[in-house]
C-alpha cells in the first residue's frame with residue numbers, strides 16, 4: 236500500500252485505488268498544451284503499472300466525480316481557491332488535495348508535467364534509475380492524504396552530459412532539460428541555447444568583413460587578426476553588426492530564450508588601445524567583453540525582455556571585472572576545468588583560484604551557469620573516484636547564484652558506458668533539481684536498487700577507491716592516465732577484482748543484474764588490460780590475459796561501447812585490443828641516476844659524467860651540486876619508468892637510465908621510445924636518437940630501427956624534465972630474439 240504524505244485527520248484520506256479498482260479519472264482540458272497531455276498519459280500509464288487500475292482520461296469535469304486534475308486550464312474555482320495561476324514559473328508546480336480532487340498543475344510548458352513526475356516519484360515511489368532499469372512499486376491500494384506542495388528546480392538549466400542521460404524518456408522522468416538531444420516539445424522540450432557556444436565569428440563574420448574592415452577584429456601582437464582570435468569589442472560598428480546578428484537569430488529561432496554572445500575558443504583577445512584601456516581598468520579581459528555584451532543586452536531588453544544573453548567566463552576572461560556588472564538579462568557561463576578531480580571545491584587547495592573567481596562573479600552577477608567536467612577525457616572507462624566533487628559542488632554552485640549546471644561527462648554520442656555513467660547521470664539529475672538532498676544517500680540508493688544482491692560488494696568497491704584518494708597529496712585531473720594519481724595500485728586492483736567476483740556470484744541467476752554488475756566492473760577490467768598493454772606484469776598474467784580480454788570485448792559489445800576517450804584519434808577500441816594482444820617487450824630493469832641541472836631547459840645538450848662512464852659505486856655532483864649515484868630500479872607494475880617516484884627534486888632536471896639487452900643473434904631491431912619530456916638514446920656508446928620535445932609519455936612515440944650485436948648491448952637513455960610528469964617507456968617491437 237502506498238501512502239501519500241501523512242496528514243492530521245483520517246477524513247482527509249483520498250482512496251485513489253482500492254483492490255486494484257479506482258473511481259477516479261484524470262481530468263485535463265482539451266485546450267491543454269501537448270506536454271500536459273503527455274503528462275496525463277504518463278500518469279495513467281504508471282498508476283496502471285503500480286496498481287493494474289486504469290484511470291480514464293477525460294476532458295469533462297463532473298461535479299459529482301473524483302478527479303486528478305492536470306493543468307490550470309478549465310478547472311473549477313472551487314479547486315483553484317487562492318492559487319495565483321500567473322505566479323508559476325515555466326517549471327514550477329503545485330500539488331494539492333481539494334475536497335475529493337487532487338490538483339497537479341504548473342507553469343507553461345513544464346510545470347504540470349514535472350508535477351506529475353513529482354507525484355509519481357516522491358509520492359508514489361517510482362524511480363527511473365537508468366534507461367533500462369526502473370523501479371515501479373506494486374500495490375492494489377493507493378491512499379492519498381491531504382497535501383499542499385509547491386516546488387520548482389534549484390537550477391533552471393540542468394544538463395548531465397552523459398549518453399545515458401540523453402534517453403529522452405529517462406531525461407523527462409528525471410526532470411533534466413538538456414540543450415543537446417532535447418526531448419521534443421510534446422514531452423516538455425529542453426533548454427534551448429542558440430548557438431551553443433563560441434559565437435564571435437558567427438556574430439561578425441571574418442569572411443564577410445575582414446578584407447574591408449580589419450579593424451572589426453582583434454588586434455593581436457600589433458596586427459588585426461581575422462582567424463583563431465576574437466573581435467575588437469570596443470568598435471561601435473562591431474556592436475552594431477553583432478546586435479543585428481542577434482536579432483536575426485531571434486527571428487530565425489523564435490522559441491529560443493538563451494542566445495550565446497561568447498568568445499571563440501582559445502586566446503586572441505583584442506589589444507587595441509581602447510580595448511586595452513578598459514581591460515586594464517577592470518583588471519581583466521572580461522572588462523571589454525562584458526561592456527560589449529551589456530551593450531547588446533540593453534538593446535535586446537527593450538524589445539525582448541524574456542530573452543537572456545549568455546557569455547563565457549573562460550580561459551582569458553575568467554577573472555571578474557572590478558567595476559562593470561553584468562546586466563540582469565546577462566548570464567555568465569563560468570568554466571571549471573583542469574583542477575583536482577579527487578577533492579571537492581572546498582576539499583583541497585587546488586581550487587582556490589577558481590573559488591575566488593566564482594565568489595567574485597557571484598557578487599556581481601544574478602545569473603551564472605557552470606560548465607564543469609566530471610569525467611576522464613582520455614580514459615572514459617578508467618576508475619575515476621571523484622564522487623566527492625559532485626557530492627559537494629552541486630550544492631555549492633546553487634548557493635553561489637548559479638542558475639544552471641552543464642556537467643560534462645563521458646558524452647560522446649556513440650559511446651556510453653563511461654565509468655558509473657548511469658549512477659552519475661541519475662545523481663546529478665536529482666541534485667540539480669534539489670541540491671539540498673543528501674548526495675551520499677542518493678548514491679547509496681542507486682547502488683542498493685540497481686545492483687540489488689551485488690550492492691554490498693559494489694559499495695565496498697566505491698569506498699575502497701575513494702578512501703585511497705582522500706589524502707590531500709592525491710591529485711588527478713580530467714586528463715589523467717591510469718598511471719597517474721597513484722590509486723590504481725596492483726593491490727587495489729586485485730581487491731577490486733575479488734569484490735566483483737563476489738558481486739558476480741550473487742548475480743548468477745539474474746542475467747539483467749549480471750549485465751549491470753559487469754558494466755560496473757568494466758573499468759577494473761580496462762585497468763588490468765591497460766597496464767598489461769604497457770608492459771605491466773603485476774595486474775594480469777600472460778596466462779589470464781586472453782580470458783580477461785575476451786570478457787572485455789563481450790561487455791563492450793553488449794553495451795555498444797565504441798569509444799574509449801573524447802578524442803576520436805585516441806579512442807579506438809580495436810587499437811586498444813591490438814595493443815593488449817601484442818604486448819611488446821618492455822625493458823623495466825634499469826640503473827637510474829639524477830637529477831642533473833637543466834639550465835634554460837638545455838640540460839639535454841649538456842654532457843654529464845654518465846655519458847662517459849658507468850660506475851655504480853661512484854657518486855657525482857648532481858643538480859645544485861647534490862651528490863647522486865646510480866640506483867637499480869625494477870618496475871613490475873608497468874613498462875613506465877617513472878622518475879617522479881624516484882626523485883624528490885622532480886620539477887626540473889635531466890636524468891639517465893642504463894641497462895643491457897642480450898641477443899642470441901645480432902641484426903636489425905625495431906625499438907620504441909615514449910618519453911616525458913625530451914629524449915636522447917645511445918646504443919653501445921653511440922648516439923642514435925635525439926628528440927627535444929615537451930610531451931606526455933605514451934609507449935612507442937618514437938620508433939627507430941637500430942643494429943644490435945650478438946650478446947650484450949649497452950643502452951643509455953637520457954630524459955629531461957620541463958614540467959608535468961617525468962619518465963619513459965622503452966620497448967622492443969620486433970627483430971632479433973631477445974634473451975630474457
Ligand SMILES: [Zn+2]
Nearest residue numbers: 467505507510
Ligand atoms: Zn579592440
Ligand SMILES: [Zn+2]
Nearest residue numbers: 575577578583
Ligand atoms: Zn585535490
